[in-house]
Amino acid sequence: MNSVLDKGIQYLKGVGPAKAAMLSKLGLFSVRDLLEHFPKRYEDGSKWTSIAELQDGLLASFKCRVTGVQEQKPRRGLSILKVAVSDGTGQCFLVWFNQGYRKQAYKVGQTIVVAGKVKRQRFQPEITNPEVEDFEAAEWASVGKIMPVYGMTEPLNQRFFRTLIEQALELFAMLQMQEEALPLAIKEKYDLMDWHTALQQVHFPSSQTELAAARKRLIFEELYWMQCWVLAARTKCRSLPGIKHGPQGALERRVLEALPFALTQDQKQVWQEIRADMEELAAMQRLLQGDVGSGKTVLAALALAKTVENGYQGALMVPTEILAEQHYLTMQELLGRHGVKVALLTGRLKDKEKAALLTAIRQGDIQVTIGTHALIQDGVEFEKLGLAITDEQHRFGVFQRAKLQEKGRLPDMLVMTATPIPRTMALTVYGDLEVSAIRELPPGRKPVKTYVRNRQSREKVYLFIRDQVAKGRQAYVVCPLVEESDKIEAQAAVELHEELSGGYLQGIACGLVHGRLKSSERDVVMDAFYAGEIKVLVSTTVIEVGVNVPNAAVMVIECAERFGLAQLHQLRGRIGRGAHQSYCVLLSEKPSPEGRARLEIMASVADGFLLAEEDLKLRGPGQFFGARQHGLPDLKIADVFRDGEILLEARSAAKSSLEKKTSRERIERVLEARFAGVGDLIFNA
Known part of the structure; x- marks a missing residue:
């Protein structure tokens, strides 16, 4: 049976080389792949809505008739195809941009089934890029009222897909001897x-x-x-036998006693868990979750001190150069003053500097190395790696984590994240790790006051920044998220910087950083911001992690509805780090119902763990299991958030x-x- 189901998809009738190539784009190469390509949703004729009931921002599906087809060309390079449809209760427009070829598919009087997200334009419902199926051609009656709808790529259609699935199921039915x-x-x-x-x-x-x-x-x-x-x-x-670190020694004690604050109860508990792991022979495999500003870095420093004291080296890998530099300065302060040799390894080192540093790491002269992905390059060798730490783990995947651990002979592994993971996620994505959590923020931290404001309030918001700067504070302005490319996002940042410098914030020292800026140029701006010479930093999301300026007390996020909850929370975490009250203003322009819900949650919830739960409810778990992130194959039908109860049953059974x-x-x-x-x-x- 396996040999039949594992045959190439061209084994099925109607699939030639061209169709097979199209199916391969969906990851479908065999009969088995096709059987496990489950419907993304179902059309149930008994549950269709009417056009009169369509609500702005919500998904809907309905049966209707085509009443008109029109293609407009308002300017060169732009065409708009509008198909008017009606079901007797009202009219709706189906809209496509620069897809004039679709015009041939629609005839007045044709009955179709439509599915998509509704948007009201001047009280008229519209659906852009809807899924459309010819009602007659779909042969609804042949399979009952509930019809499967599959994810696919053009020019394939649902009817073709259903025919293929029926073939695969017939073949499957003949081979039921499979246990x-x-x-x-x-x-x-x-x-x-x-x-x-x-x-x-x-x-x-x-x-x-x-x-x-x-x-x-x-x-x-x-x-x-x-x-x-x-x-x-x-x-x-x-x-597997790992490294057995000894009990607390003089260095570990000195680092702990020299901290300018006492550990919180949560930090003490987590440190005991990390110490116990490191003192066992089995290699530590621990995930440390902690909200933004909860003090994970201090625990990382204590763990690094412990491994150094036991004659080993430590490595800390982070996703960005800004965060690497920040950690390097912090570790110099926490460890360097006690004689620990700390080094920074990033991709921007000159060849001669890099070669000298790699030699020092290989010979054991460097005890703690902080770096970006440069740490897992082939040329990086440690004499005796005892502890490997990754920070902001959601930016890495299992491949990178494993590659860093492979730099030693099963060193202890500590994985840190400021993006809290709900329990069902942790059991699955990080189920091979023990989990620790810091929920308690250090004493003296004032909660950031968060407000949602529309574009009409924009002038007042920037007047508030001027007022705060006059009082000695600093501020961030985060540019709108642009998905098309780094280049477009950088251009948007430049334009916003020019607009503010010559307008609302004229006369105030404003800096600019974005992903297309050279490292040397970015460093000049960031150093000036750290020193207080620049009062307002206009930035893209490159400041999402690793920037620590206690005097920065205001953050304005333009077009905040474009960001996810986790990213908004990370950005907000850049302020509220000093003694002054901090303020985050989410500027929004016509958000969708989902976008509005995100912003309202941000304004009312400060706890990152609660936000993570809400974020998953709003947008689903996404590719938590993609090989790119975690090494495991994508789940094909399960959703670990929605199916949490089944997950717990399955775990118990396993x-x-x-x-x-x-x-x-x-x-x-x-x-x-x-x-x-x-x-x-x-x-x-």
């Missing part, structure tokens, strides 16, 4: 539909009840095998299975097939 992958006891305990029926029902459901049961079975199985892998990785990591010697060998065979090549990234055997 269930899930152990029978688990299938019975959790009342799960059999695999064959689940695949049939998830593609062409006979009812909503059957669809729900099919989805539960397939979601459970996907999460079960994921948890088997995660738990097996965790067990193997703990079984744990039970792995504890039974009789089932371990079979599980390992399945894991080897499902996660081929991934194990070495984590196990480092």
Whole structure:
């Protein structure tokens, strides 16, 4: 059976080389891939809305008739195709830009099914780039009322996809001698539909009840095998001999006693957990979650002091040069004063400087190295790496984490993130790690007051900045997020800087930083801002992490509705670091309902852990398991936030299975097939 399902997709009728190439863009190469390309949603004719009921900003699907087709060309290089549709209760326009070829697909009187996000323009509903399907051609009656809708690429259409899926299912039905992958006891305990029926029902459901049961079975199985892998990785990591650090010594004690503040209770608890891990023979694999400004860096410094005192080297990898430089200065202050040799390794070092530094690291003359991705380049060798730390872990993936750890002989690993991860995420994405959390902010920190303002209030907002600068404070102005390119975003930053310098903030020293600026130019601006010579820093999101100016008490984020909650929270974390009250103003222009909801949450919630939960509710978990980020394959049907209860059941079942010697060998065979090549990234055997 496996040999048939693993045949190339051209094995199916109607798939020639051209169609196979199109399908490959969706990651579909075999019959099995096609069967596991689950519908992204379903059209249920009994639940269609009417045009009169369409609401601004919400997704909708409805059946209608085409009443008009018009292509406009307002200027050279721009065409707008508008298709007017009606269902008797009202009229709606379907809109496409520079896609005039679509005009041939629509005829007046044609019945179609439309799905997309509604936007009201002058009280008239519009849907831009909708999904459209010809009602007659779809053959709705042949498969019942519930129709699968698949993610695909043009010029493929839903009808073609459904035909292919039907072929694959027919082939699958003839090969039902395939044994269930899930152990029978688990299938019975959790009342799960059999695999064959689940695949049939998830593609062409006979009812909503059957669809729900099919989805539960397939979601459970996907999460079960994921948890088997995660738990097996965790067990193997703990079984491998690592570095056994000694108990607290003089250096560790001196660093701790020299801190200008006492550790909070949370910090003390987490430090005890890290110390205990480092003093065990098994290699530490710990994730440290802590909100912006919670004091993770201090704990990293203590851990580095411990490894240095035991005769080892430490490495701290961060995603940006700004953050690397900030950490280098901090570590010089916390460790360098006690004789620890700290160095900074980034891509901007000149060849001669870099060669000398690499030699010093290789010979053990440098005890703590702070760096960007430059740390994991092939030429970087440590004499005796005892502790590897990654900061802002969400910017790295498992590949980078593993590559840094491979610089030593299974050194202790500490992973830090200021983007809190809800429990279901932590169990899956970082299930091979122990998790610590700092929720308590250092004493004396005043919560940042956050306000949402519209564009009409823009002048008042910048007058407020002038007032704060007059009182001795400094401010950030963050440019709108532009997705097209670094170049366009940099251009937008330059234009905003010019506008403010010559307008609202005329006479005030304003600086500018963006991703296209040369490092030397950026350093001049940042140094002047740190020194207080520049009063207002206009910037793109390059200041999202690593910038620490206690005197900066105001942040204005232009077009804040374009940013996600996590990014807004990271940006807001640049202020509120000094003794003065700080203010964050979210300037917004006609936000969507989702954008408005994000901004209102930001204004009312300061806790990063709560914000992370809300962020996931609003936008979903995304590719938390992509190989780019974590080394594991993307989940094809499960959503670890939505399916949290099933995840916990699957984890319990996986744990039970792995504890039974009789089932371990079979599980390992399945894991080897499902996660081929991934194990070495984590196990480092």
